[in-house]
Structures are given as structure tokens and as C-alpha cells.
Amino acid sequence: MGADRVGGVRRPARAVAYAACGVVLLAGCASMPDSGDLRDVESTPRQDSQLRVFAMPPREDARPMEIVQGFLEALTSDDPQYATARQYLTGEASGHWRPEQSTTVLAGSPDIQVDRITERDSTDNCAFALTGSKVARVDEQQSYTPMGGNYSQPVHLTRDKKSGQWRIDVPPQGVVMGQSDFQRNYTSVNKYYFASDSSSGSAASATAVADPVFVRRRVDAMTQVVRSLLSGPTKWLKPAVSSSFPSGTALRRGVTSLAPDDQNRLTVPLNEKASGVGREKCREMATQLLFTLQNLTPTVDAVTLERADGGTLCSFESDRAESVATRGSVRRPDYLYFVDDKQRLVRISDTGTASGVEPVPGALGEGVQKLKAAAVSWDERTAAGVGSDGRSLFVSSLVTGGALEAPVLQSQGRAEGDGLTVPSWDARGDLWVADRDPARPRLWVLEQGGGEPLEVKVPGLKGRVDAVRVAADGVRIALVVKADDNSKSLFIGRIERDEKAGERPVVSVLGLRSAAPELEDVSAMSWAGDSRLVVAGREQGGVQTMRYVQVDGSTPEGPPPAALTGVQSIAAAEDDRFPLVASSSEDGIVRLPSGAQWQKVTKEGRAPVYPG
Incomplete structure (x- = not known):
């Protein structure tokens, strides 16, 4: 916020405050000019993570704009109970203000706009509006939700009759700050509960x-x-x-x-x-x-x-x-799997060079049934493969000599891209797949990878499911949803099962929420940790990019993956010690070890997956 630093103490940039209202008389909001009435509160420069920053209390005879700016400055400080921010409020307002109620995150720092209508000529009252573009909101449970649209909140000041000092008697709801201040002040932490x-x-x-x-x-x-x-x-x-x-x-x-x-x-x-x-x-x-x-x-x-x-x-x-x-993040896969140029399911143990590639044991590694894509269960004992026609789903044990049985599911979709998605296994051993048949798109789950498929209810879904990935915990599921305008967006849903004695469960995906709202054309995604995914997609009017996103729609700390062109699919282990792997239209299967650049594994392969 354009602040000076002396030993970790922040001093408001008062020169900016005075300019915002021109010459604001001590009498109040009267005599304001007709121009120059909009100023933003500059974001605080990034600080060392160990340096605590505190704001200054209001100075004697501070003018209304300075009081508002000082209050906003104090909201971005490291004051545990917002004691300094409360000094900018009247006693009654301080008693009612609840900073823990919410934190509103704006694209930039809040703009302060003079309200020229409300009590313009009053000598003891002054009104402003805080405006900006909303990015997200953190609620009273500290849960993050992406948001859009305009932000506008009134701020009203009154002058104490005894002391003559201006104070805010109508503050904004909760806390408000710009995105850069939010990133400096807050950190994301996973709490853990049990499925x-x-x-x-x-x-x-x-x-x-x-x-x-x-x-x-x-x-x-x-x-x-x-x-x-x-x-x-x-x-x-x-x-x-x-x-x-x-x-x-x-x-x-x-x-x-x-x-x-x-x-x-x-x-x-x-x-x-x-x-x-x-x-x-x-x-x-x-x-x-x-x-x-x-x-x-x-x-x-x-x-x-x-x-x-x-x-x-x-x-x-x-x-x-x-x-x-x-926990999913401590599961260590034995192999990386992919479909080779002979359309067999193969595996590689060191994820390093093509010399380590071998067909998987069992029918899916023999090449009798040509495959388009596959998924391997978490225990690496069973695999599911989508046939080369894109319409048949096969399940087979990864045991030498195992026979290939009839498809467990078939799609009626005829065109390229209208059949079955790449399947995904959850921690229970259930198999998930979406049918993209335009006549009847559905999401299916096969209990323990077989039996009669269960259609999964997805209330509120607008479009068809174009890709599926279940988290290792079996509670959360990532869906790429294709809308009527052909845009593809990433959503996270919550899996719920209504199980009654003697009956098959009713399985639903509820609470769909956007995980990458800025991407309008998601082409590939994979879980990459307990609450993180890696996503390839395009922003509006942009080129393909790859980034990490959190399940709540926030952006995790740290750099994004190195750029890679022509990404067709991504595989990430939930244990982040394993390299990110992708299939590229230009380079085949490539890997990204930590701290390195993309390295070629083999040109002759597609659809890489880790277990899950």
C-alpha cells in the first residue's frame, strides 16, 4: 500500500490520501472538487515471510480520506486481533465489526470513491464507497471460493463532537484487500478428516x-x-x-x-x-x-x-x-503405465528411458485387444482399458495368463470423442468412467470394477462430462465438463453414497464447484496431491498453458510446471516426489523431474497414467 517500512512498522502514504479528495476541509466532506475523487489503496510490497508488519494508528486530526486509507492499511497488517484497525472505528462500530466473518479478495487494491450525494454538505459526516473487481471470498470457516463481478461497499465516517476526530461508524463487512496483499498475508493449509x-x-x-x-x-x-x-x-x-x-x-x-x-x-x-x-x-x-x-x-x-x-x-x-x-499423498506407485505404439498397456519402473518399458502381465499387455487408453487400480493388480474404437471398456487382472473377458461397458457414441473417457479408479476399488454419447451422456461407476454399472447422479451439471479423475480418498472427483458452446471447464464434486441394506447404493456427485475459473478450454488434468491438481488449458484468447490449481479454486504457492506444447494428457502421482508425465503431440511421452526441464521418455506411446 505504498507504505514506508521502519523495523517492520508500516507508515501510511498520506500524500496519496490528500490528493484523493483535493483539499478536504476539517469541516467534513464539503468543498470536494469534481475531479480526482477516485484513488486506490496501493498494494503492500512483498515482505520476507518471517517479517511481521504492523500498521500505524490514526494520527491526530487525520482527515476522512486518510482515516479510510489507514483502516484499509491496517487490514493487511499482522495485527492478531485487528486492534489497530479498530482504532479507526467508533466505539460502537468496533463492537459490531466482525473481521473473522469474511475476507473479500479483489483483483487490485480497493478503490476509494467519494460519495457526493450522501450527506455531501454535512460538517460531521462523510461517505465513501470501496469498489473493485471480486476475485474470491474466504468465509467464516476459512474456506476459499472464487468469485466474479463488481465489489462495492459503503464506508461512512462521523466526527466525534468532543474530540473532533473523524472515525468510521459504518465499516465494510469483514475484511477486504487486494490479491497481492492476500497472497502475502494468507497461506493455504490442509485439515484432515476421515472418509x-x-x-x-x-x-x-x-x-x-x-x-x-x-x-x-x-x-x-x-x-x-x-x-x-x-x-x-x-x-x-x-x-x-x-x-x-x-x-x-x-x-x-x-x-x-x-x-x-x-x-x-x-x-x-x-x-x-x-x-x-x-x-x-x-x-x-x-x-x-x-x-x-x-x-x-x-x-x-x-x-x-x-x-x-x-x-x-x-x-x-x-x-x-x-x-x-x-493418505493419497504418501502412496508410492511401483510403475508408470501407458499405451505403446502396438496399442498394448505397458509399464516402466524408473520413469526414465524407454529401455525399461515392458508389457503388463495379463491380457491387456498381450496386444490381442487394441487399446486407446487405460487406468490401473491403486493396488496395481487390476487394469481397465478403453478399446481402440473408444466405445468398449475392458477390465483385466494384471496376472500372467489371465483371459480377457467381454466388455463391462459399451457406449453408443459413434463420432471421434463421443465414446468413453479415460477411466479412473478410487481407493475403494470402484471404477469410474463417463460416456460422452451425445444422445445420452452419463457418468458411470462399476463397483470393484465389475458387475452391473451404476449411473451416477450429477444434479446441477450443465453440459456433459468429458474427463474424469477420482481423488485417492474416493471422496472428491474432478470432472472436465463440456458446455454447449464447446468450452471445457474443470469442476470438483463431492461423492456421496446412499447405502441401504439389501439394495444397491445410490451414488451422487454433489456440490460442483469450479477449480480453474480462469481457464475456458481445459484439455487435460490429473490429481497432483491431496488437494492439488495439474491442469492444461487455455485462458480466453490465450495459448495453452499448464498450471497447478487447488480444489477450492485458489492458486497454490510455487512455480507452475515448465511450458510444454501440444499437451494431450497429463499424469501426476499424488506423491509429489514422482515426476510429472505428459503426452505431447510433438514429443510423445515426456517427464518433468523436480527442478529440471521436460525430458523425452519415448516417442512411441500415448495416454500415460499413474495408478488411480
């Missing part, structure tokens, strides 16, 4: 599901994240997951900050709601904490949960957490 439809109730079968939230990165982020975890999953994810923390569990009264000790152990004192949990349930609670905290910082190696009376509920080390629940 509520696990096939058995044992702890060993639990599947951890990531629930990303945004917290202020330099305002005791660890305590913020723990409080957010205890409060439960976000509204979008809640119907599909559960928490092992009893309802109402919170930090013990009086606990304001958490920090690990010199042994990297974090002690978390809980209130009385958690005092009666048993040892196994406590281990699950500790696992949720460890997965969550390690996503924030790798320095926490163990947690101790305390009862309200100070006694120990349980202690648990991070290396034992994987015995309680599994």
Missing part, C-alpha cells in the same frame, strides 16, 4: 481426506489451524467426512497459543468434551492433528492430547500415524 463411507469401521481402514482452509500466515498459524480442525470440516466437505474429535471439542479455556517444545512435540490441551474418549479414538484424533500440522510445518514429530484436568489422553508419534489412516 465417512469407509468399507469397515476399523481404524486401519480409515482414509484421510484433505480440507483446505486459509489462515493468516504470521499470526500464530499453528493455533489457528488447530482451532479450525477442532471446529470441524467446512460446509462443502462435511456431508462426506467425519471427525474423531467429539462435537464441541475445543482448546481448554485460557489456552491462547500453541507451540512445539524443543523435542518437536506439540501438547494440545482440550476442553471437557474430549475427556471421555478411549485410547483408539484418541489415536485417531492425534492422527488428524499430525496430518494437519505436518501440512503446515514439518517440525512437529509428535502430539500429546491433554484432558481438561491436565491429565494425558494420549501421546502419538508421526511415524505411527500411517497405521491409523492412509
